[in-house]
Amino acid sequence: MKNLVILGAGTAGTTVANMLRKKLPSDWALKIIDPDTEHLFQPDLIFVPFEMQTPEKTIRPRKGTLGKGIEWIQRQVQQVDADNNQVILDGDDKVSYDLLVIATGSHIRPEETPGLLGDEWQKSIFDFYTLEGSVAMRDALKTFEGGRVVVNTVEMPIKCPVAPLEITFLAESFFTEKGIRDNVELIYVTPLDGAFTKPIAAKALGGILDDRGIKVEAEYNASEVDVDRKVLLSYDEREVPFDMLITIPTHMGAQFIEDSGLGDDLAFIPTDRHSLIANNHDNIFVLGDATDLPTSKAGSVAHFQAEVVVDNVLHLIKGESPKAVFDGHANCFIESGYGRAMLIDFNYEQEPLPGVYPLPTVGPFPLLKESKFNHWGKLMFRHVYWHALLPGHPIPVPNQMSMVGKKRPPQLAADAETA
């Protein structure tokens, strides 16, 4: 019997497992290793603080998400011994593999920034990348009457790069609807040179923060938090005082990746951008947030990559070369408050463009533009996630990014022609 072992039963790992279980030859065993008993639907974490979703509805028992034929090993991975094709679990038990799929995601590391985990953690400083963080922020917002609310991304890359914008828009809309917007100063603090960094998106959406009275502090690299004074500090000594700090801490790959020497300095694994095979190990696939690839760390990416990994696993098993190619495709709804959302669709080469998605003319989802349709789409996606995506059923959106329905703004198109 040969072994295909998947590490991590989040979006990427679960999808790959469920897609593979009916396709693997009968002499292959399919195992997935994850210590957590619950599966968290992460896109809902931005809604919990504003009571747009209950904490209970964001999680489901992991058992029900893994189909028949998948052996779930409910243990913590300690290390991968890639030279001997073995996964070492807590307690030193070993699981051998012929093919390994690493899908252990990306995790916040607030301890990387001095002061974040101090006395104000979950009192006036909140993350929204964990359910505990989102719930703590919800509880604080219940009694919040006004002050300086600072949203800060410590450094890139982060999971769901649009989430800091979404939490800002949702907070602005929440304070307005609560009738306290005039008492709140909202500041978006980013290490990038603006809230929008791609030329076409910047042009289409650049005014939206200004329109909503949200200030931007750009090229800000946070170094520490002065907890006593409630001030965020940067390496170039800019002080940003806060009454509430919504932090997007440093993200890193799983601890065992660091301990196994498989990752870069943030414990993300160097991965071939097209085949999704680890650069240094030809029997290890990597997908989802665990890779070092220059695309978004997002559920849609995990889904598109899952299809590529499944194809390439089957090619390798047949003794063929890995033919399936990942193009960097990502698409993300961006909640913009007041019951509306935007949508972006892009890949390694193509920045987000305006237009409609997924069908030309009829869409129904407008790209790079606010719409109620997109907000409904985002909410409807919950159902698609649990009942189609995670179980590995086909979803009617193309795996590779398509230019159908997209429009290049005339000026940029003209530039491209004369270039």
Add this chain to the structure above:
Amino acid sequence: MPVVEYAGSSIEVNDEGFLVDSSQWTPEVAEAIAQEVGIDELNDQHWKVITFCREDAAKQGTPPGLRRISKNSGVNMKELYQLFPKGPGKLAAMVSGLPKPQGCI
């Protein structure tokens, strides 16, 4: 796209001054860009950063972030701010002939 004269060559840059084609970069071009952004002379420490950025970007497909530069180039965060005032992440990428660090929108 604007075309500028750097070190005797015509180089295409975008509206913010970043090279459109990274392969047009030469050390002389780096010196010219540096002057343009107010860095009078590139010293050994600057070159450590530039060399790391170019090598890393060739492997990764994107310019390295500040943490990555400070951990791997031999130049620490504080010094990065002295060498490339007003935003070392962006300026190091620009002088290295790389695109600016970007988000997804």
